[in-house]
Amino acid sequence: MATLLKNGLVYQDGELVREDVLINGDKIQALGTDLEKIAPDAEIFDLDGKLVAPGLVDIHEHYREPGFTYKETIETGSKAAARGGFTTVCTMPNLNPVPDDVETFKKQVELNEANSCIHLYQYAAITKDETSEEVVDMEALKEAGAFAFSNDGHGVQSAGVMYEAMEKAAKAGLAICEHVQDDSLYHHGVMNAGKKADELGLPGILGVSESAQLARDIMLAKATGVHYHVCHVSTKESVELVRLAKEYGINVTAEAAPHHVLLSEEDIDGNDGYYKMNPPLRSKEDQYAVIEGLLDGTIDLIATDHAPHSREEKAGDMRKAAFGIIGNETAFACMYTALVKNGEMELAQLLDLMSYNPAKLFGLDAGVIAPGKQADLAVLDLDHPEVIEEADYLSKAVNTPFTGNEVYGMTTMTFVSGKLVYRHK
Incomplete structure (x- = not known):
């Protein structure tokens, strides 16, 4: 009918x-x-x-199944995405087991198809278990249907491993989508390093832990020609690095998460686990730089980084709470209200950032309303x-x-x- x-x-x-x-x-x-x-x-x-908008496209969500279904399932995550207007979602591989080989990956795809009410594309890991130094068989995983490769939640610490991964991904014609984090500068922080962290007596995460690894990866992307995509950009230095990379013709794209656009560390009233996310909420200056990056096209798209956790995991002290924030049900409305209704961004630009741009950049059949x-x-x-x-x-x-x-x-x-x-x- x-x-x-x-x-x-x-x-x-x-x-x-x-x-x-x-x-x-x-x-x-x-x-x-x-x-x-x-x-x-x-x-x-x-x-x-x-x-009537093209179905929204989110290239960065976590559905927790298998392994962590007390947090979220494919069914609940996809229904939440549909409530937020998303019709196409790309899901991260931080699962148990990690989809880092063909057999496990194919089982994950079958699970996605059986339980999702929307279009799901699955990431494969960059390395075995997301943390080892053994790069996965990217050609085989591409054949199995991998959307792209990511170790989201874990920065690839070795430049040599990342170089090898980029070479293989470039040969396979797929993107590396990286959570940039140099663990030697991370210092097990729970919020942005700065005045607010000092005020609350909480350990801070240095902004340079993101930008230093990003600078490394941009040069590796230049050397390998891979499509390198930066997940959840959060610092002014990272925005500037992406801007410079594009000026030099390096195949680098980037995303911003709504929480980094709409909030800063100044919005954290106290030691509240609901404000703990990685990357953390940064300074006002960083927040404004991310907004400017969206407005001038340096940042290509908006992705929610929908990261569900149980109430117990997010309760109380930020030192003990899990990292992450949900967002696929509210992303468009929050962005529209804060930016479009306030006159900072045109509706057309917001729609493109959340539908057409991610579809075009990653070759997805989405983001356009037209006969056929x-x-x-x-x-x-x-x-x-x-x-x-x-x-x-x-x-x-x-x-x-x-x-x-x-x-x-x-x-x-x-x-x-x-x-x-x-x-x-």
Whole structure:
């Protein structure tokens, strides 16, 4: 049966167009008006002027299955993503077992396909168990369906190992997506090193632990020609390094997470585990640099780094709490409210950062609304505010300081391959 979305404001070719969308099967059949003539028996949804956006694309999420299903599962994580308007998500390999060989990887893909309500692409690890110095068989993992390679949560400490990994990834034609962290400068901190950490009496994480390894990796990327993607950029020095790399024609791309755009260490009121994340919330100066990097195109896309944990793991002292913040249910609304409604960013740029750009950079079939394209769509309410309530989360986890915020732009419906997978209650 066909589906007709009427009276929407459709984001198409960089513009907002008042038109209807006809879905037939898993594809968009037509855009325009009077589409009832084409499909008189279609199920009709009157959108009352709401935004119809390409399904959002998130290249950085953690679903914890197998190994840590008390935190999240593929089912709950994908349902949470659909609530946030995401129709395509790329999931990280920090699982148990780590998908670092063909057999384990294929089992992971089967698990994803059996339990996800959205399109899932799976990362393979860069090295065995994400922490050893043995680079995985990248060609074989590509054949098995690997989206890209990452040791997210662990920086690759050896320059020689990273060089070898980049050479192999370049040969395979896939990206290295790196959590940049030099452990010798990390010092087991729990928040950004600086005045706020001193005030709270907490050990700090030096900003140079990120930027020093990033500088190394940029030069290795130049030498190997690999597509090198920087995960969750958080410091002004890292933004400048990415900017310089692009000026020199090095194949480097970067992402920013919403929490690094919207928060700084100054928002941490006390020793609260909900504000513990890696990289940590940095200074106001760093926050502004990340925003500027998004605005001027230095940073290519927004990725949530959705990292669910149990209540117990995030409770109390930051020294003991787990690193991470959830975000796939609220990312668009929080970014839209803080940046677009306040006039710092155009709606079109935000939509591209969260849909078209990641799809284009990583060769994914997503991010565009056009006849013949996959019917992956998010219907977003830009006009009516909604308070983010803990009780509404579809994720198993609630570890975010954004709970209680009033936002615009929450999702009312999400379609994946033409199927309605989320509808606002």
